[in-house]
Structure formats: structure tokens, C-alpha cells
Amino acid sequence: MKLKYKLLDKLHNVSNSEMDLLVWVVQHSDERSGTMYGAYYRNYCDEYGRCKQSFYNALYGLKQKGIVAYRRNRNDACTTSDYDITVLDNAYPWKGSKEVTYRNEGYVDLANPVFRSQEFKSLKAKEKYLALEFRKRSFETGKGYKHGVKAFYEMWSREAYLGVSERTIRSYMHTLSKVCNFFSIGIKDGFYRITSRISSFRKPQKGQYGHKYDQDMYNEQYVRMALNRDNIKYNAESLSDTVHLIYQYGAAFANKGADVKRYIEKAIHSSVAGTKWRERELSAATVHYNLKALLQHMPDTQDQDNKKVNTSSGEKGFNNFNQRDYDWNEIENLLFNSTI
DNA sequence: ATTTAGGTACTTACCGGTTG
DNA sequence: CAACCGGTAAGTACCTAAAT
Numbered sequence: 001m002k003l004k005y006k007l008l009d010k011l012h013n014v015s016n017s018e019m020d021l022l023v024w025v026v027q028h029s030d031e032r033s034g035t036m037y038g039a040y041y042r043n044y045c046d047e048y049g050r051c052k053q054s055f056y057n058a059l060y061g062l063k064q065k066g067i068v069a070y071r072r073n074r075n076d077a078c079t080t081s082d083y084d085i086t087v088l089d090n091a092y093p094w095k096g097s098k099e100v101t102y103r104n105e106g107y108v109d110l111a112n113p114v115f116r117s118q119e120f121k122s123l124k125a126k127e128k129y130l131a132l133e134f135r136k137r138s139f140e141t142g143k144g145y146k147h148g149v150k151a152f153y154e155m156w157s158r159e160a161y162l163g164v165s166e167r168t169i170r171s172y173m174h175t176l177s178k179v180c181n182f183f184s185i186g187i188k189d190g191f192y193r194i195t196s197r198i199s200s201f202r203k204p205q206k207g208q209y210g211h212k213y214d215q216d217m218y219n220e221q222y223v224r225m226a227l228n229r230d231n232i233k234y235n236a237e238s239l240s241d242t243v244h245l246i247y248q249y250g251a252a253f254a255n256k257g258a259d260v261k262r263y264i265e266k267a268i269h270s271s272v273a274g275t276k277w278r279e280r281e282l283s284a285a286t287v288h289y290n291l292k293a294l295l296q297h298m299p300d301t302q303d304q305d306n307k308k309v310n311t312s313s314g315e316k317g318f319n320n321f322n323q324r325d326y327d328w329n330e331i332e333n334l335l336f337n338s339t340i
Numbered sequence: 341a342t343t344t345a346g347g348t349a350c351t352t353a354c355c356g357g358t359t360g
Numbered sequence: 361c362a363a364c365c366g367g368t369a370a371g372t373a374c375c376t377a378a379a380t
Contacts, residue, residue, distance in 0.1 A: 016348095031368095050376080051378075053377065054377080124349070124350095126349095164350070165351065
């Protein structure tokens, strides 16, 4: 859910669908690799109300601009394919370690409700970019972003920033402060003063509606990936019921040295065994039943590798998104070599 | 995958209101 | 008055969605 400040420079000229794709990818990514696994075009299209061509245009566009690398995955029957999309230069591989490097790299937290809101989605691409920049700048200065009016227009209208006229910038400012209420923007003594509106950026507390930890998004994405690969239809309710099983059974599997996510994938897969490809519908109850059975038939000790991974992340293994048996370093190399 | 019709974003230009 | 703000409108450049 983190977008490093240093990536913002690349975002001044992305199209709106590219910006949406990037935000979507970061929101569903594993922070430690900066990668979203199993990205499926239909999920993107549903969430942003775009046609499938937009997904591909955005994907190719982001790659061409050096912002992401991607890799295509097909299932065994070649009936579905999804993508692992890595946001370049956006990994936090030292999470949990004492590396100074990790702490010093600032980021915009895309988990914030603002960046999931319909208001943000309906902004223009450059307004979205500006919102990210203002978020960064108002944090770095502590008391908000202050910039002389003349210099402000001079800088932001430059090609390397927004590349639009002063008049257009003013309309962006209006949208961000008056239409969306994201920022408080005013001019005093010849200076623009921009601060984040706390009421807009406040995150829901635990237990409140809309509250999500970063790893909740990984979990949900993991389940979606498994469902997509088996062509299983689902709705919001059956999906959330299934995702919930990860929390319900996480500890029980961890006690046996196993990662619940690997087993929920199996439980999902066997829940549609014998059902025709086109007629598969998610039944959380069946998945639950299968998962329970898998747990009961498991020996008490598992291979130590899994256990090690689970405990090292410090967050119940949520960050460890090794959903496949690939060698991690090999994936990294493939992804990074495929770009420039 | 490529083409195309329709839609959106942006620029330019103008206007009236507000501020100092 | 001068400088600035926010609104509208027309033309065009570019983008998206859907057809081919």
C-alpha cells in the first residue's frame, strides 16, 4: 500500500487509466517485493468501470514509461491468465529488519480511504498526481506545503511537472479543495498554503466500517486470484466470507507450521471439483468444509521452511506472498530483466 | 490486433466579481 | 485601478470503448 515518494516524478504524464492501474496495483501489492500477484483484468475493469482494452493499454503504457514490469501467468488449461505486476523501485524488502534504508524512504500511503474513494477515482490524471504530490509535500514540511504564488505557478506549469497552463492548475486546485475536500488550499501573504484535511484523510479505526490493514488487501487478492484461476463466480458476500476463513484458521495452520493461504487455495480448488467450467459459483461453506478437513488430516509437524517464513514476517505471514513454488530470486530477475 | 466513432481533457479567449 | 479568481464556450488533440 506504499508508493515511494521518489516514484512520483514518473507520474506527471501518465494517463488516467494508467494512474488507476498503478494505484490499484500498489493497493494490492506485497510490500516486500512491490508486486501484485495474480492481477486480473476483470477485477480492475469492475472496480474502475473501464473496458478491458483499457487494462492492457494501461499495463503496456506503464511498462513503456518504466514504471512497472509484468509477467503473464496462465492456468493449466490456458482458460484464464493473470499478471504479476511489479512496481519498479517500490519494494520494502527490509521490513522488520533494522536497516536504516527502509525507514528513510518516505511514501504515500495508498491504503488511505481518500485513495479508494469514488471522488479520487473520478479525478483527472493530473489532479491525482497533484494530490499525491501535495500529500508528500504537506508531510515533509510538517506544517503544510507553502509556496509563493508566482513561483508555484511557474514550477507546476513546467513540462516536468504538470505541463498545463496556470488557468488549468487553478481549476485543479479548486477541485482538490472545494469539490473533493481533500486539501485545504488558500493564499495568504502571496503564498499558497496547502494542508491535508484531517477529516478526509482520517483512517477508520479497528472495528469501524472500512477498516483494513494492508495485509487484508493481500489476503483478499490471494483469494480472488485463486477464484479467477478456477473461473469461479463470486459476489461481495461469498468473497468476504471466504477471505474471513484466513483469519479464522490462520492460527490453527500456523500451529502446525503451515500457511493457511496455501491450503485455502486447495480448499477452493476442490470445492468446484466436478462442476462445469462455466457453472462454477463460490460456496464459502464448501470451502470452509474442505479447509477444516485439510486441517484435521494434517500431521502436527510440517517442513521447517514454512514455519520460518511465517514467524519471520512478524505479521502472521501475511506479507509472505509466495503463492507459487517459484524461486523468489528467479522471479525477481525475470521481472526486472523484462523491462528496459 | 487494428480501426473508428464518440467522448474527454486541454488551450485559448472572454467576462464579471472580488480584493487590496 | 490592477491583480486575481472562477465560470463559460469553441476548437483541437488525445483517449476510450466498441466494432471489425
